[in-house]
Amino acid sequence: MDELLARASRTLRTAGCESPRLDAELLLGTVLRATRARLRLDAAAVPDATVAGRFEALLARRVAREPIAYILGRRDFRRISLAVDRRVLIPRPETELLVEVGTELAAGARVVDVGTGSGAVALALKDERPDLRLSGIDCDADALAVARENASRLRLDVRFVQADLLDGASYDAILANLPYVAHGYELPPDVERYEPRSALIGGEDGLDLVRRLVARARGVPLIALEVGFDQASAVCELLRRSGCSSVERLHDLAGYERVVLGRR
Numbered sequence: 001m002d003e004l005l006a007r008a009s010r011t012l013r014t015a016g017c018e019s020p021r022l023d024a025e026l027l028l029g030t031v032l033r034a035t036r037a038r039l040r041l042d043a044a045a046v047p048d049a050t051v052a053g054r055f056e057a058l059l060a061r062r063v064a065r066e067p068i069a070y071i072l073g074r075r076d077f078r079r080i081s082l083a084v085d086r087r088v089l090i091p092r093p094e095t096e097l098l099v100e101v102g103t104e105l106a107a108g109a110r111v112v113d114v115g116t117g118s119g120a121v122a123l124a125l126k127d128e129r130p131d132l133r134l135s136g137i138d139c140d141a142d143a144l145a146v147a148r149e150n151a152s153r154l155r156l157d158v159r160f161v162q163a164d165l166l167d168g169a170s171y172d173a174i175l176a177n178l179p180y181v182a183h184g185y186e187l188p189p190d191v192e193r194y195e196p197r198s199a200l201i202g203g204e205d206g207l208d209l210v211r212r213l214v215a216r217a218r219g220v221p222l223i224a225l226e227v228g229f230d231q232a233s234a235v236c237e238l239l240r241r242s243g244c245s246s247v248e249r250l251h252d253l254a255g256y257e258r259v260v261l262g263r264r
């Protein structure tokens with residue numbers, strides 16, 4: 001096992017993968033239905049030809065820079081595990097900040113996750129705060145199909161709606177991780193080649209959708225927006241101009257201003 005993993009790690013490092021050993025262990029673990037701890041315990045075992053063949057097939061996908069989450073078909077997010085495929089953006093750890101904002105809301109609040117994708121924010125929040133009334137909106141029918149499949153498998157009661165940013169319902173809070181990458185920004189190959197462009201690019205400066213949402217959200221008491229590492233000041237200004245009485249910046253674990261929170 002160890003020799004196979006060492007060889008695979010070298011191949012993945014050469015292909016430019018950032019965490020080659022981890023990726024190799026996750027792929028072999030998938031083939032063997034074994035945890036990474038189990039792989040270490042069985043380090044001396046020699047996998048048979050069927051296992052080796054299936055592992056090579058997954059490895060080839062990763063060498064082509066397909067993200068691990070798409071190959072495995074899942075991504076853990078807060079306390080839940082989401083099914084993901086190329087119809088949706090892979091939920092990122094920094095987006096968990098939006099869920100944290102949601103956990104502080106008053107009992108029974110009506111919350112909408114705008115640009116829900118796989119349903120990550122809405123479903124993770126419903127899992128932690130079952131009393132909240134959660135909706136998830138996306139303009140993309142394929143993404144909504146993934147979100148609904150996740151809700152049904154996780155048995156979480158979230159209302160998913162297809163709309164351009166907002167539907168006609170009233171909300172107490174908006175949580176949104178909309179596309180915010182500026183046009184022309186160079187993305188890593190894993191992202192560029194595999195993740196949906198419509199989930200990433202937010203126009204010339206990345207803020208087209210954020211601007212439109214802020215303009216339409218004037219009646220909502222709280223709005224929390226995930227932003228790019230250099231966009232917090234511009235979004236704070238947008239929120240102030242839209243009538244927010246207080247605006248706050250929240251930092252992610254890497255220290256970036258990742259979420260901007262406006263209250264009225």
Ligand SMILES: C[S@@+](CC[C@H](N)C(=O)[O-])C[C@H]1O[C@@H](n2cnc3c(N)ncnc32)[C@H](O)[C@@H]1O
Nearest residue numbers: 089091115116117138139140164165177179199
């Ligand atoms: C950055 S992804 C975020 C997905 C998910 N919330 C997450 O954090 O993993 C942005 C999502 O916004 C959706 N989106 C883009 N434009 C939209 C619009 N005008 N109205 C609603 N959703 C939109 C995309 O389809 C995509 O699913």
